[in-house]
Amino acid sequence: MNNSKLDVVGIGNAIVDVLLQVDDSFLDEHKLIKGSMALINASQCRTLYKQLGNGLEVSGGSAANTVVGVSQLGGRAAYIGKISDDPLGRVFCDSMSSAGVKCFMGDAYKDMPTACCIVLVTKDAERTMNTFLGASVHLEPKNISENLIASAEVTYLEGYLWDSLEAREAFKKACFYASKHFRKISLSLSDKFCVDRHRDALRSFIRNGVDILFGNEDEIISLYQAKNFDEAVIEASRDCKLLALTRGAQGSLVVNGDSIYEIKAERTSKVVDTTGAGDLYASGFLYGITHGFDLSRSGRLGSIAAGQIITQYGARRDDDMSQLVEESARQ
Amino acid sequence: MNNSKLDVVGIGNAIVDVLLQVDDSFLDEHKLIKGSMALINASQCRTLYKQLGNGLEVSGGSAANTVVGVSQLGGRAAYIGKISDDPLGRVFCDSMSSAGVKCFMGDAYKDMPTACCIVLVTKDAERTMNTFLGASVHLEPKNISENLIASAEVTYLEGYLWDSLEAREAFKKACFYASKHFRKISLSLSDKFCVDRHRDALRSFIRNGVDILFGNEDEIISLYQAKNFDEAVIEASRDCKLLALTRGAQGSLVVNGDSIYEIKAERTSKVVDTTGAGDLYASGFLYGITHGFDLSRSGRLGSIAAGQIITQYGARRDDDMSQLVEESARQ
Numbered sequence: 203m204n205n206s207k208l209d210v211v212g213i214g215n216a217i218v219d220v221l222l223q224v225d226d227s228f229l230d231e232h233k234l235i236k237g238s239m240a241l242i243n244a245s246q247c248r249t250l251y252k253q254l255g256n257g258l259e260v261s262g263g264s265a266a267n268t269v270v271g272v273s274q275l276g277g278r279a280a281y282i283g284k285i286s287d288d289p290l291g292r293v294f295c296d297s298m299s300s301a302g303v304k305c306f307m308g309d310a311y312k313d314m315p316t317a318c319c320i321v322l323v324t325k326d327a328e329r330t331m332n333t334f335l336g337a338s339v340h341l342e343p344k345n346i347s348e349n350l351i352a353s354a355e356v357t358y359l360e361g362y363l364w365d366s367l368e369a370r371e372a373f374k375k376a377c378f379y380a381s382k383h384f385r386k387i388s389l390s391l392s393d394k395f396c397v398d399r400h401r402d403a404l405r406s407f408i409r410n411g412v413d414i415l416f417g418n419e420d421e422i423i424s425l426y427q428a429k430n431f432d433e434a435v436i437e438a439s440r441d442c443k444l445l446a447l448t449r450g451a452q453g454s455l456v457v458n459g460d461s462i463y464e465i466k467a468e469r470t471s472k473v474v475d476t477t478g479a480g481d482l483y484a485s486g487f488l489y490g491i492t493h494g495f496d497l498s499r500s501g502r503l504g505s506i507a508a509g510q511i512i513t514q515y516g517a518r519r520d521d522d523m524s525q526l527v528e529e530s531a532r533q
Numbered sequence: 534m535n536n537s538k539l540d541v542v543g544i545g546n547a548i549v550d551v552l553l554q555v556d557d558s559f560l561d562e563h564k565l566i567k568g569s570m571a572l573i574n575a576s577q578c579r580t581l582y583k584q585l586g587n588g589l590e591v592s593g594g595s596a597a598n599t600v601v602g603v604s605q606l607g608g609r610a611a612y613i614g615k616i617s618d619d620p621l622g623r624v625f626c627d628s629m630s631s632a633g634v635k636c637f638m639g640d641a642y643k644d645m646p647t648a649c650c651i652v653l654v655t656k657d658a659e660r661t662m663n664t665f666l667g668a669s670v671h672l673e674p675k676n677i678s679e680n681l682i683a684s685a686e687v688t689y690l691e692g693y694l695w696d697s698l699e700a701r702e703a704f705k706k707a708c709f710y711a712s713k714h715f716r717k718i719s720l721s722l723s724d725k726f727c728v729d730r731h732r733d734a735l736r737s738f739i740r741n742g743v744d745i746l747f748g749n750e751d752e753i754i755s756l757y758q759a760k761n762f763d764e765a766v767i768e769a770s771r772d773c774k775l776l777a778l779t780r781g782a783q784g785s786l787v788v789n790g791d792s793i794y795e796i797k798a799e800r801t802s803k804v805v806d807t808t809g810a811g812d813l814y815a816s817g818f819l820y821g822i823t824h825g826f827d828l829s830r831s832g833r834l835g836s837i838a839a840g841q842i843i844t845q846y847g848a849r850r851d852d853d854m855s856q857l858v859e860e861s862a863r864q
Binding site for chain 2: 207348349352355384385458461491494495496498
């Protein structure tokens with residue numbers, strides 16, 4: 203059992219990002235608002251696909267980005283999600299495997315294709331996203347393996363999945379196993395609108411089973427309908443032992459009971475694309491706390507990983523990031 | 534850092550057990566009550582030693598027994614304690630090392646020799662113990678290494694040390710580091726008289742920093758001055774997330790919030806000597822929870838390890854116990 207110990211297992215929306223270059227006229231023609239994210243259905247997805255041909259395909263999704271980051275930092279990570287038996291499903295798994303993440307996807311979903319996010323990149327480098335959730339939200343309790351949850355120091359849940367009743371039950375099952383094996387559960391709030399839709403249920407879920415809560419300023423304020431960030435932090439620290447809260451250029455705040463650590467944001471040469479900053483912050487932080495780093499250094503590693511990802515397009519790097527771990531040792 | 538990850542680091546009274554065969558007349562002559570444990574001072578210790586000559590020397594002490602057990606089950610364990618620069622100090626370290634436990638003893642204590650427990654074994658197999666605490670209680674905060682606490686999934690504290698003000702500060706420092714690195718602290722209550730002496734301070738310490746509490750029925754009832762075991766369990770579960778409570782022949786109870794697991798005692802052919810039963814229960818339980826076992830199996834492994842140790846004399850086995858890990862898989 204010792205050899206198969208994992209640092210982090212992530213559970214999230216298994217989405218393949220399909221990156222395509224388009225002209226502004228294409229956006230106008232399809233009434234797409236530049237820079238926005240829109241949910242699309244299967245037929246809209248097919249239509250876009252047909253018109254655009256093949257793009258650059260790479261596995262995506264918030265928790266998937268996070269566990270890939272953990273692996274690229276040198277940690278041991280696995281992933282649970284739902285795909286269909288189709289080419290995009292295979293792209294997802296291959297892309298995760300080549301990043302060193304073991305995938306546990308259970309039975310392929312039959313009634314919907316694998317989720318994808320068609321990312322339309324215009325010449326001004328803006329990204330217009332169209333997400334088809336497809337199979338990904340049909341993650342269900344039977345996908346959750348007790349052995350896998352038991353073998354990981356931390357299980358990381360992607361808040362977006364809370365929209366799906368099946369996935370919510372899967373989260374509860376993961377919490378049950380984590381408790382049974384005295385393992386830690388972490389949750390990323392993902393999105394302030396998602397928090398807004400499920401405020402009470404999320405708060406109760408956090409209070410009863412989440413050991414580590416990730417979120418940004420907007421999300422945590424929304425969760426507690428607080429007047430400001432400080433008030434939200436006080437409320438959140440009553441519900442959850444450890445908070446890791448990002449504040450964009452203001453850095454992040456790590457709260458463990460009475461101990462509060464303010465972490466500066468990394469200075470980066472140029473911000474190209476903030477996609478994935480929160481996901482990679484979680485990678486660095488989780489790598490840190492599963493490798494004996496103190497909470498302050500774990501937060502710094504989160505900031506460094508986030509700082510790297512925003513200097514490039516997209517939420518994934520191709521290379522290994524283990525040199526960042528050393529950087530975090532410097533105060 | 535990954536390779537140096539430890540399962541458990543124990544902090545306790547570093548005592549060398551010196552086993553000697555004597556006649557009943559020797560006990561009478563020295564006014565020793567057969568079967569009892571008495572604390573003796575340096576000169577009493579010297580006197581006994583002179584009269585008895587060399588005995589069988591082996592490292593002992595409650596937390597030391599526990600981490601040796603973790604190591605013999607196949608886990609990675611370390612130990613922090615205080616010895617003097619004398620032959621018994623070297624016996625202690627050699628004996629721990631040969632059991633696979635890394636010792637971090639800091640500077641040798643100068644004003645007192647290494648602690649020892651002179652165990653007088655009479656022909657009827659009764660053990661009469663005379664403990665000289667010597668250097669062991671002078672464990673101090675500077676002995677506690679942040680790196681060591683950070684690298685271990687669980688730090689295990691021996692309640693006996695609470696009698697020493699210096700050691701108590703060392704415990705608090707260990708808790709501070711564990712919190713800083715989001716690691717777990719466990720405490721063994723050790724002795725109901727020790728609990729009785731420090732009830733309020735221990736309760737506050739448990740409430741504020743202990744994640745896993747070990748104790749037997751007498752100790753937990755004494756801690757909460759409860760009417761009975763059930764009442765004590767309710768009180769304790771308010772103060773501490775995870776309880777592992779032993780009840781002799783009645784087995785043990787593992788309590789994690791609302792989840793309660795009743796673990797049967799192992800049936801053993803013959804009980805020879807119950808010394809070390811609690812220590813080895815903790816070995817099995819800690820091995821389990823640091824290896825992804827569920828709490829029920831972790832408790833079973835505790836019972837199995839305790840069940841083995843009571844069929845022999847003393848609180849240590851010479852051999853490896855890894856076959857017991859497999860046994861615990863059977864319901």
